[in-house]
Amino acid sequence: MIDKDLFRKTEGRLYRYYRSITEIDKLEYKISLLEDQKQKIKQDMKETNIFIEEESRSITYEERVQNSSSCSSYAEKEMIRQIEKLERELKDTIRYSLKLKVKVRDIKKEIADIEYTVRLLGKEYKDLLEMKYRDKKSFEAIGEKLHASKSAAFDKRDEVVEAIAKLLNVRI
Incomplete structure (x- = not known):
């Protein structure tokens, strides 16, 4: 029989292990949603599904002529703005996805020893x-x-719990 302190510590590790598994499942679900989002954003960028706000169109749906030094119409500027918005959204989605993947890997490293023990x-x-x-x-x-x-x-x-403590070689 192991002492109470070692028993308590081993139990704590087991509770953390199962919480970590649940956390990994949640993170992996989020990652899969972000992967879907990335594909949809890329598809939108390819198809250039750009919506130009109604107030920017004239009543007869003729393009306005603007006097500007950039030599581009409002429609062109709006398309560029929408594409840049999609690019920012894609970049943010990729960044967040990578951050979550790192977190999953870190959690898996932390629980590797107890996971191996439980598998035995x-x-x-x-x-x-x-x-x-x-x-x-x-x-x-x-x-x-x-x-x-x-x-x-x-x-x-x-x-x-005693068997796990012995397998983990947990010391006080």
Whole structure:
């Protein structure tokens, strides 16, 4: 039997591990949405789906002639402005996506050792860990799910946490 402090620390690592897995799932979902957004923005840029505001058009839909030193019409300026807006949006989307990918990699590095340890366990132990530390179920619910009593579920939890602590070579 391991001491209470080591047991508590190992349990804390398990709670953080399952929180991290949930966080990774959320981040990866956001990344996939951003990837879709990037493709849509690129498609808009290719098709140049530019909307010129109604007030910029004359009533007869003839282009206005402007006296300016830039030698470009309002429609041209508006198209350039809209394309630049899409380029900024694409750049921001790519930047945010890369930032999230870095965060996912960092989290995966942090949990690598405990993830490896959990993979070494049998299915029954993995199920118990998920119910207790991911789903935060009570020992009554865990016992019911495992077709065992509350105290048997409690003992199994002690057993698996101790095994993980030994596998991780956790020291006080």
